[in-house]
Amino acid sequence: MTTMESLIGLVNRIQRACTVLGDYGGGTGDNAFNSLWEALPTVAVVGGQSSGKSSVLESIVGRDFLPRGSGIVTRRPLVLQLHKTEEGTEEYAEFLHLPKRQFTDFALVRKEIQDETDRITGKSKQISPVPIHLSIFSPNVVNLTLVDLPGLTKVAVEGQPETIVEDIESMVRTYVDKPNCIILAISPANQDIATSDAIKLAKEVDPTGERTFGVLTKLDLMDKGTNALDVLEGRSYRLQHPWVGIVNRSQADINRNADMMLARRKERDYFDTSPDYGHLASKMGSEYLAKLLSKHLESVIRSRIPSILSLINKSIDELERELDKMGRPVAVDAGAQLYTILEMCRAFDKVFKEHLDGGRPGGDRIYGVFDNQLPAALKKLPFDRHLSLQSVKRIVSEADGYQPHLIAPEQGYRRLIEGALGYFRGPAEASVDAVHFVLKELVRKSIAETQDLKRFPSLQAELAAAANTSLEKFREESKKSVIRLVEMESAYLTAEFFRKLPQEMERPAITNSKNQTAASPSPATQDQYGEGHFRRIASNVSAYVSMVSDTLRNTIPKACVYCQVRQAKLALLNYFYSQISKREGKQLGELLDEDPALMGRRLECAQRLELYKKARDEIDAVAWVR
Numbered sequence: 001m002t003t004m005e006s007l008i009g010l011v012n013r014i015q016r017a018c019t020v021l022g023d024y025g026g027g028t029g030d031n032a033f034n035s036l037w038e039a040l041p042t043v044a045v046v047g048g049q050s051s052g053k054s055s056v057l058e059s060i061v062g063r064d065f066l067p068r069g070s071g072i073v074t075r076r077p078l079v080l081q082l083h084k085t086e087e088g089t090e091e092y093a094e095f096l097h098l099p100k101r102q103f104t105d106f107a108l109v110r111k112e113i114q115d116e117t118d119r120i121t122g123k124s125k126q127i128s129p130v131p132i133h134l135s136i137f138s139p140n141v142v143n144l145t146l147v148d149l150p151g152l153t154k155v156a157v158e159g160q161p162e163t164i165v166e167d168i169e170s171m172v173r174t175y176v177d178k179p180n181c182i183i184l185a186i187s188p189a190n191q192d193i194a195t196s197d198a199i200k201l202a203k204e205v206d207p208t209g210e211r212t213f214g215v216l217t218k219l220d221l222m223d224k225g226t227n228a229l230d231v232l233e234g235r236s237y238r239l240q241h242p243w244v245g246i247v248n249r250s251q252a253d254i255n256r257n258a259d260m261m262l263a264r265r266k267e268r269d270y271f272d273t274s275p276d277y278g279h280l281a282s283k284m285g286s287e288y289l290a291k292l293l294s295k296h297l298e299s300v301i302r303s304r305i306p307s308i309l310s311l312i313n314k315s316i317d318e319l320e321r322e323l324d325k326m327g328r329p330v331a332v333d334a335g336a337q338l339y340t341i342l343e344m345c346r347a348f349d350k351v352f353k354e355h356l357d358g359g360r361p362g363g364d365r366i367y368g369v370f371d372n373q374l375p376a377a378l379k380k381l382p383f384d385r386h387l388s389l390q391s392v393k394r395i396v397s398e399a400d401g402y403q404p405h406l407i408a409p410e411q412g413y414r415r416l417i418e419g420a421l422g423y424f425r426g427p428a429e430a431s432v433d434a435v436h437f438v439l440k441e442l443v444r445k446s447i448a449e450t451q452d453l454k455r456f457p458s459l460q461a462e463l464a465a466a467a468n469t470s471l472e473k474f475r476e477e478s479k480k481s482v483i484r485l486v487e488m489e490s491a492y493l494t495a496e497f498f499r500k501l502p503q504e505m506e507r508p509a510i511t512n513s514k515n516q517t518a519a520s521p522s523p524a525t526q527d528q529y530g531e532g533h534f535r536r537i538a539s540n541v542s543a544y545v546s547m548v549s550d551t552l553r554n555t556i557p558k559a560c561v562y563c564q565v566r567q568a569k570l571a572l573l574n575y576f577y578s579q580i581s582k583r584e585g586k587q588l589g590e591l592l593d594e595d596p597a598l599m600g601r602r603l604e605c606a607q608r609l610e611l612y613k614k615a616r617d618e619i620d621a622v623a624w625v626r
């Protein structure tokens, strides 16, 4: 006995906890949790309108407490949990949504069911799948849980949405479809069983009749001379469990406020004295039905315990994994928050360095800048144009002014070289920018790849902004350095280079110049030198510039690495650290504000986890007392 009470009580407790967390079956979508509710055996009361569902439930309870009226009165599932108490104790009812209030007046229970139905559905006559939980504690009940569902109907009446017929059917189906659902199919005896809505549905979802209990009401209303023995003895429609006949209070009894206990006695007398059903009397009536269901429910629960436990264990594992993935909640004190932030910075820094040093991709793109982009840009510089014969002639002549040079065009050389070296600024700065963009991209990637940071969008944004500010600073420094390298080349030329060049005989050294001189004395300065002279100057300058280009091809990468890459490795987050050290506790907390959806999900997971763990402990405690 203890076991039976505890098992049904156990399922009741778990069911109530499920409802509080919004688990009443039918969870859908990617984020839906395993439904524990669906794994728990329940008895669902199903029948057409006016088939006598409410009357059966009230008979089982022995109390008048359900709303009555025309149209669809039951518009939300009512989970009715019956708890047997000691003989002589006072009966009372309790709603899950009003945990502190005990109802001893059952008329008020009826009113509360009506009000609570309207609270969710409005007065619109809509239906809602959110159940109302009602517990009744009484010495006159057996331990049992039943779910009262809206009556199946065929037409929508005034004020009801057109879809009501299908809506009710699909809500009822969400219960009876579940293999753990015991179906209490109510059919009135004064109607042909072949037309019973309850039997029609039960047949569909439970064709073998294993989990269907057939209940035949209104036996007293059958035409004189007829009886329901064909149904009750299983000849009309066979179920695995025996049919139970019921005689509820008539409408006239209800109007008279006939006492329920008296009605129970009258029902017993009816069967005991019935010429048709006398031989079945011990297996008829609402009291018998309640006991039968209670016993069956207990045995079903017992047989399902292993699968319920395995579902619970599987869900616990899944939830713990998900919680680990989401990260545990953030600490509230400033010290711990700072520690959390610094831990995440460290994790980010590690990922960033792996990108640069190897292990993760991206660092190689910096080498790509030095090995491809820079040499290609240097090659493309317009030295051919700058050192064209025409340009060399012009620059050299202009450099000499009105006095032509005597031996070598020193000023001309310098001007040509200076002009050429100026072109190196472009590729030098472009290399710095290219490295900057690679580093910036690596910061972005590293933030995205730092698992712990994922849940803190504000921290991610601040970290990215601070790292980018640092990178900008490094870029500026790097630019200054590479420009300085270029300017250093212009500031002091390598005289040695020119000394090594084969010495040119200046002035009219060239034959055709000689001839020209002979023919006509040189009228203009530029004519004093032949093309070969200028070509040689162009080629000497070009050789010098190419030597400088080789040098810069080697030194620009050194400057970029020194000023940008190395600094990024050493001091990328220094600026961030200086910023957060100025922050107060509240501002630190703001950095750690998580995505509200994630926080909500974590809370949900944590509550579910608690539910499952509690359920597991309870089942462990109860299930082995056997």
Ligand SMILES: Nc1nc2c(ncn2[C@@H]2O[C@H](COP(=O)(O)OP(=O)(O)OP(=O)(O)O)[C@@H](O)[C@H]2O)c(=O)[nH]1
Residues within 6 Å of the ligand: 047, 048, 049, 050, 051, 052, 053, 054, 055, 056, 068, 069, 071, 072, 073, 074, 150, 151, 217, 218, 219, 220, 221, 246, 247, 248, 249, 250, 251, 252, 254
């Ligand atoms: N005489 C007699 N009347 C019954 C019996 N069962 C139900 N009734 C009457 O039938 C009518 C409908 O019964 P309910 O219990 O309200 O039926 P229901 O299936 O809950 O109806 P809805 O909630 O409207 O779907 C009421 O007037 C009851 O008094 C019975 O066994 N005998």
